[in-house]
Amino acid sequence: SAVISQKPSRDICQRGTSLTIQCQVDSQVTMMFWYRQQPGQSLTLIATANQGSEATYESGFVIDKFPISRPNLTFSTLTVSNMSPEDSSIYLCSVRPGFGGYTFGSGTRLTVV
Amino acid sequence: EDKVVQSPLSLVVHEGDTVTLNCSYEVTNFRSLLWYKQEKKAPTFLFMLTSSGIEKKSGRLSSILDKKELFSILNITATQTGDSAVYLCAVVRNLLSGAGSYQLTFGKGTKLSVIP
Numbered sequence: 001s002a003v004i005s006q007k008p009s010r011d012i013c014q015r016g017t018s019l020t021i022q023c024q025v026d027s028q029v030t031m032m033f034w035y036r037q038q039p040g041q042s043l044t045l046i047a048t049a050n051q052g053s054e055a056t057y058e059s060g061f062v063i064d065k066f067p068i069s070r071p072n073l074t075f076s077t078l079t080v081s082n083m084s085p086e087d088s089s090i091y092l093c094s095v096r097p098g099f100g101g102y103t104f105g106s107g108t109r110l111t112v113v
Numbered sequence: 114e115d116k117v118v119q120s121p122l123s124l125v126v127h128e129g130d131t132v133t134l135n136c137s138y139e140v141t142n143f144r145s146l147l148w149y150k151q152e153k154k155a156p157t158f159l160f161m162l163t164s165s166g167i168e169k170k171s172g173r174l175s176s177i178l179d180k181k182e183l184f185s186i187l188n189i190t191a192t193q194t195g196d197s198a199v200y201l202c203a204v205v206r207n208l209l210s211g212a213g214s215y216q217l218t219f220g221k222g223t224k225l226s227v228i229p
Contacts, residue, residue, distance in 0.1 A: 001158070033217075041221065042201065042219040042220060042221045042222055043156070043201070043203075043217075043219040044219075045216070045217065090154050092154070092155065092156075096215070101147050101149075101158035101159075101160075101161045102147065102158070102203075102217065103158065104149075104155045104156050104157075105155060106154060106155045107153070107154025107155045108154075109154060
C-alpha cells in the first residue's frame, strides 16, 4: 500500500492568516482526496485533486477558501485561507492505491486562535 | 442523501471483553464498505468488505457485511487497552460520472475505551 507523508503535523495559527498543508505519496496516484474532521465529527470530503486539472470541490467548500494544487502524480497541497476559529480541525489527505482500502496521511491538527 | 450510521457512539469495556460495533448504511450504487481504526489523527485501514456473508478476519478483529439488511459489524475479541480508539465505518459508492469514480461517506465513528 502507499505511504503518505503529510506536513505539518500540527500548527496554531492566528485568525486571518493562511496555512498550506502538503502531502507526498511514495507512488504515483491519479486522484488525491482532502478531508476535514472537525472536533467530535466524522471525516468530510473537501475536494478531489486530479493532476493537471482543477480540483473538484464538494458542496459547502469553495476554491477561494481551500485552494488545492496538484503539480504531479505524487504531490498535492491544500491551503486553508483567511482562517477563523471554525477552521480548527484535523485535515487529512488520502489516496486509493490500486485495489483495496484508501490510505490516509498522518493528518494535520490545525488550531486557529 | 447517503447515510452511514454507527452505533454505539461510545463504549467502555474491560480488558478481555468482546465487543461488537455496528454500521448501517443507505447509499446508492454501493461498491464496498471499509472499516478504519483512528487512534490519533490518521485512520488506519482494517477491512474492505464487498460481498455479503464472507467474514474478514485479522487476529482478534473480524468483520462481516450483510448487503440485504444494509449493515456491517466489527467484532473485537479479548480486547486490550491498545484497542482503545475511534472505529470508523465508510461506504464507497460508484459515481455515475465516470469509470473508476468513487465517493466515500463516513459514519461518525464509535469511540471504544478499554480499561485494564
